[in-house]
Amino acid sequence: MDTIASLLIGEVGIITEDALDNIPLKLLEMGCLPGAEVVILQIAPLKDPLYICVNGSHLAIRKEMAAQIRVVKSE
Amino acid sequence: MEKARPIKVALIGNPNTGKTSLFNQLTGLTQKVGNYPGVTVDKKEGTCKLPNGTAATIIDLPGTYSINPTSIDESIVLKSLLNTDDNNHPDVIVLVADIENLKRNLLLFSQVKDLEIPIVLAINMADQQERKGIFIDLKTLEKELQTEVVLMSARKHEGITEVKEAIERAAQVEKGHPLCSINHKIDADYFKLLKEVSPNHTLYELWLMITQNNYPNQLTEEEKIKLQEFRQDLSKLKRYQHKETIHRYQQINDILKRTYRVDQAKAKNLRGRLDRVFTHKIFGYVIFFGILLLIFQSIFDWSSAPMDFIDGAFASLSDFVKEQMSPGVLTDLITDGIIPGIGGVVIFIPQIAILFLFVAILEETGYMSRVVFLMDKIMRKFGMSGKSVIPLISGTACAIPAVMATRTIAGWKERLITILVTPFTTCSARLPVYAILISLVIPNKKLFGFFSLQGFVLLCLYVLGFATAIISAYLLHKTLKVKNTSFFVAEMPNYKLPSLKNVFFDVLEKTKAFVFGAGKIILAISIVLWFLASNGPSSFDTVEKNIVENTQNNALSADEMQHKIASAKLQNSYIGIMGKAIEPAIKPLGYDWKIGIALISSFAAREVFVGTLATIYSVESGDEDTSTIKERMRAEVNPDTGEKRFNLAVGMSLLIFYAFAMQCMGTLAVVKRETKSWKWPLFQLFGMGALAYVAAFITYTIFS
Numbered sequence: 001m002d003t004i005a006s007l008l009i010g011e012v013g014i015i016t017e018d019a020l021d022n023i024p025l026k027l028l029e030m031g032c033l034p035g036a037e038v039v040i041l042q043i044a045p046l047k048d049p050l051y052i053c054v055n056g057s058h059l060a061i062r063k064e065m066a067a068q069i070r071v072v073k074s075e
Numbered sequence: 076m077e078k079a080r081p082i083k084v085a086l087i088g089n090p091n092t093g094k095t096s097l098f099n100q101l102t103g104l105t106q107k108v109g110n111y112p113g114v115t116v117d118k119k120e121g122t123c124k125l126p127n128g129t130a131a132t133i134i135d136l137p138g139t140y141s142i143n144p145t146s147i148d149e150s151i152v153l154k155s156l157l158n159t160d161d162n163n164h165p166d167v168i169v170l171v172a173d174i175e176n177l178k179r180n181l182l183l184f185s186q187v188k189d190l191e192i193p194i195v196l197a198i199n200m201a202d203q204q205e206r207k208g209i210f211i212d213l214k215t216l217e218k219e220l221q222t223e224v225v226l227m228s229a230r231k232h233e234g235i236t237e238v239k240e241a242i243e244r245a246a247q248v249e250k251g252h253p254l255c256s257i258n259h260k261i262d263a264d265y266f267k268l269l270k271e272v273s274p275n276h277t278l279y280e281l282w283l284m285i286t287q288n289n290y291p292n293q294l295t296e297e298e299k300i301k302l303q304e305f306r307q308d309l310s311k312l313k314r315y316q317h318k319e320t321i322h323r324y325q326q327i328n329d330i331l332k333r334t335y336r337v338d339q340a341k342a343k344n345l346r347g348r349l350d351r352v353f354t355h356k357i358f359g360y361v362i363f364f365g366i367l368l369l370i371f372q373s374i375f376d377w378s379s380a381p382m383d384f385i386d387g388a389f390a391s392l393s394d395f396v397k398e399q400m401s402p403g404v405l406t407d408l409i410t411d412g413i414i415p416g417i418g419g420v421v422i423f424i425p426q427i428a429i430l431f432l433f434v435a436i437l438e439e440t441g442y443m444s445r446v447v448f449l450m451d452k453i454m455r456k457f458g459m460s461g462k463s464v465i466p467l468i469s470g471t472a473c474a475i476p477a478v479m480a481t482r483t484i485a486g487w488k489e490r491l492i493t494i495l496v497t498p499f500t501t502c503s504a505r506l507p508v509y510a511i512l513i514s515l516v517i518p519n520k521k522l523f524g525f526f527s528l529q530g531f532v533l534l535c536l537y538v539l540g541f542a543t544a545i546i547s548a549y550l551l552h553k554t555l556k557v558k559n560t561s562f563f564v565a566e567m568p569n570y571k572l573p574s575l576k577n578v579f580f581d582v583l584e585k586t587k588a589f590v591f592g593a594g595k596i597i598l599a600i601s602i603v604l605w606f607l608a609s610n611g612p613s614s615f616d617t618v619e620k621n622i623v624e625n626t627q628n629n630a631l632s633a634d635e636m637q638h639k640i641a642s643a644k645l646q647n648s649y650i651g652i653m654g655k656a657i658e659p660a661i662k663p664l665g666y667d668w669k670i671g672i673a674l675i676s677s678f679a680a681r682e683v684f685v686g687t688l689a690t691i692y693s694v695e696s697g698d699e700d701t702s703t704i705k706e707r708m709r710a711e712v713n714p715d716t717g718e719k720r721f722n723l724a725v726g727m728s729l730l731i732f733y734a735f736a737m738q739c740m741g742t743l744a745v746v747k748r749e750t751k752s753w754k755w756p757l758f759q760l761f762g763m764g765a766l767a768y769v770a771a772f773i774t775y776t777i778f779s
Contacts, residue, residue, distance in 0.1 A: 020317060020321075023317075024562065025143060025313070025316055025317060025320065026140070026141075026143075026145050026485075026562065026564055027564060028317060028320045028321070029140055029141040029143070029179075029182055029320055030140060030179065030564060030566075031178065031179050031182075031324070033320075033321060033324055034321070041347070041350065042350055042351075042354050042448075044354065044448055044449060044451065044452060045354070045355075045356035045357075045359060045360070045449065046452035046453065047452070048451070048452045049448060049451050049452070049461070049563065049565075051350070051354070051448060051567060055178065055179070056175075056176060056178055056179065057176065057179050057566065058346075058566065058567040058568070058569075059564055059565065059566055059567065060444070060447065060448045060451070060461075060563075060564070060565040060566075060567055061563065061564055061565075062451070062563045065563070
C-alpha cells in the first residue's frame with residue numbers, strides 16, 4: 001500500500017477515503033483531505049521532513065506522519 | 076448616539092497572509108506592545124479612526140489555521156473569541172485571507188463566521204491577482220458567504236479605506252449569520268441536544284466549548300455540567316470534528332467553484348526554483364551557515380561605532396550631572412548608580428536591533444521556513460524541532476523574546492526542551508562581562524600573526540554557549556519523562572520581498588520591549604544596591620568613630636583616613652555582610668567577597684556585574700578620581716598573595732561562570748509564564764547554577 005512517504009519527488013498521489021482515521025485534525029484543516037492530490041516537492045537533505053503540496057497548501061510534514069496517510073498513485 | 080468606547084476590531088487570519096501589514100497600515104505609530112517581564116505580550120493593539128469619525132481599537136491576534144488550537148498562539152485566538160468578557164473579545168472581526176490560498180483561509184473564515192460575530196473578509200495581496208492568473212467573482216462570493224468582501228493590498232496601501240468602511244458597516248450589524256450548518260450533516264440528533272443546553276450561545280460556540288474543553292465564565296454551573304457530559308465519548312468528538320472539517324471544505328469548494336478560478340498557465344514557478352537552491356542538500360546548509368556568519372559579523376562590526384558613541388555619551392552625561400549638582404548621596408546615586416545602570420542597557424540597542432533586523436527580514440522573506448525544513452531532522456536528534464532554530468538564534472540577542480518564540484512549536488516536550496536550553500546561548504547581556512574580563516586577563520596578541528587572541532576567546536565563548544545548549548538538550552531528551560504529542564506541520568510560504576515598514580515596526584517593537592524590560596530591573600537594582608552599600612546594621616554607624624579612635628596614634632594622611640573609613644563602611648554595610656557570608660562558598664572559585672557582591676546582584680541580570688564592581692570599588696576608594704572601571708579592576712590586589720585580583724585563573728573562572736549561570740530574572744519570569752509552573756524556572760536556576768559552579772571551579776583549578 002502506498003503512503004505519502006513512499007512517493008518520490010514529483011509523483012502525485014490521491015489521498016484515499018479510508019486514510020481519514022489516520023490524518024490528524026490539524027492536517028485535515030490544512031487541506032489534507034480524502035480525495036485530495038498530494039505532490040512531493042522536495043525531500044529534506046536528511047531524507048526527512050517532506051515538502052508537499054496538497055490542495056493548494058505548501059507544507060512540510062515529518063516522514064513518520066506521512067507514512068500513516070495512504071494514497072493511490074495517479075498516472 | 077455615539078458609542079462611548081471605541082469599537083474593538085480583531086484581525087484574524089492564517090500566518091503569512093499579511094495580517095501584520097494590514098495592522099501596521101491601519102494603526103501606524105499608535106500601536107502599543109506590552110513589556111516582557113511579568114506582562115503579557117500576547118497581543119498587539121493600536122488605534123485607528125474610521126471614515127465616519129468612530130474610533131476603533133485594532134487587535135492583532137496571532138496567526139492561526141483554525142480555532143481548534145494546537146499551539147499556545149492559537150489558543151489565545153480561541154480564548155478571545157469564545158469568552159465574551161475577555162479583554163480581546165471583538166465587536167467586529169476582520170478575517171485577513173491571502174488571495175493565493177483562499178480555500179484554506181476560508182476554512183478559518185467559516186469557523187469564525189459561525190460564531191455569529193459581525194465579520195469582514197479582507198482578501199490581501201489582490202495586486203498579484205493578474206500576475207498569478209486569478210479571477211474572483213466578488214459579487215457572487217459576497218452573496219454566498221453573506222459577508223462583505225474587500226480586495227486589498229496592504230503592502231501597496233490599496234483598499235485600506237475600503238476595509239475601514241466595511242468595518243464601519245459591519246459594526247452597525249447586531250449579529251452575524253452562521254455559514255455552515257454543522258448539525259444535520261453530521262448527527263442531527265446529537266446537535267439538537269447540544270443546542271438545548273443554552274439559548275445564549277450559538278451552536279458552534281457550544282460545540283467549541285466541548286471539543287476544546289474550554290468553558291467561559293458567563294456559563295452557568297448547570298450548563299457547564301451538561302456540556303461536560305458531551306465529553307464522555309472522546310473518540311466520537313474526534314470523529315465528528317473530522318466530519319465537520321470535511322463538511323466545511325465541501326461547502327467552500329462548492330462556493331469557490333462558482334467564484335474563483337486560477338489560470339495555471341499563468342502561475343509562475345519561481346518558488347520551485349528558489350526552493351531547489353535554498354533546500355539543496357549541500358548549498359542549503361552552506362547558505363544557512365553563510366547567513367549566520369553574516370549576522371554575527373554584522374552584530375560585532377556594525378555595532379561597535381554606535382556602542383562606543385553611547386558609552387561616551389553616558390560617561391559625559393554622568394560627569395555633567397556631577398558638575399551641576401551639589402555633592403551628596405542623591406548625586407552619587409544618580410551619577411554612579413542610575414546613569415551608568417541605564418547606559419548599560421542602552422548600549423545594547425545597536426546589537427539587539429541588528430539581530431532583530433536580520434531575523435525580521437528572514438521571517439518576512441519566507442526563508443525561515445526553509446531553515447525549519449532543513450534543520451528539523453538534526454534538531455530532532457536533540458529532542459527539539461526544526462522550529463527551535465529560531466529561538467536559539469534569537470537567544471544571541473536576548474533570551475526573553477527567544478523563549479516566547481517557542482510558541483509555534485506544537486510538541487510540548489520539544490517546546491519545553493527548547494525553552495530550557497535557550498538561556499545557554501550567549502545573549503548580549505553577557506557581552507559587557509566578557510568584554511571587560513577578556514581585556515583584563517587575555518593578552519592582546521595576534522594568533523598566527525593576524526587572528527586576535529581576545530576575539531578568538533570571545534568566539535570560543537559563543538561556541539561554548541551553543542554547544543552547551545545542544546548537549547543539554549540531548550541529555551534532557553534522554554531523561555525528561557514528559558508526555559509528548561509531537562506534531563509537526565510547517566507551512567512553506569511563498570517567497571516575498573520584505574516590507575520595510577513591517578521590518579521597521581518589528582525591530583522597533585522588540586527593541587523597545589527589551590530596553591524597557593531590562594531597564595526597569597537594572598534601575599531597581601542600582602537603587603537597591605546603592606541603599607545596601609550605604610546602610611548597615613548598628614555596627615555600621617559606629618565604624619567611622621571606631622576607626623578614628625583606633626588610628627589616632629598612627630600618622631595617616633587625610634586621604635588614607637578617608638579610604639580606610641570607606642572601606643570599613645563597605646565591609647559593615649548590608650551588602651558587605653552578604654558578600655562576606657557567601658565568601659567561603661565562592662573562595663574555591665577564586666573570588667573574594669567583593670566579587671561575591673557582584674555575583675549576588677548579577678543574578679538578577681548579568682550586565683549588572685560590571686556596574687556593581689564599579690560601584691563597590693568607587694565606594695571603597697572614597698575619592699573623586701574618575702579612573703575607568705577597567706583601571707580600577709586592574710589595580711585591585713589580592714591581599715593574600717599580593718598579586719592582581721583579576722589574574723588569568725580568576726578571569727577565566729568568572730568567564731565560565733557567566734557562560735553557564737542562569738542570571739536573568741526576566742527570563743525566569745517569562746519561563747514561568749510560558750510553562751505555567753515554577754518547576755521549570757527553578758530547575759533552570761539551580762541546574763544552570765550548579766553547572767556554572769562546578770565548571771568555574773574546574774577552570775580555576777586548571778589555570779591556577
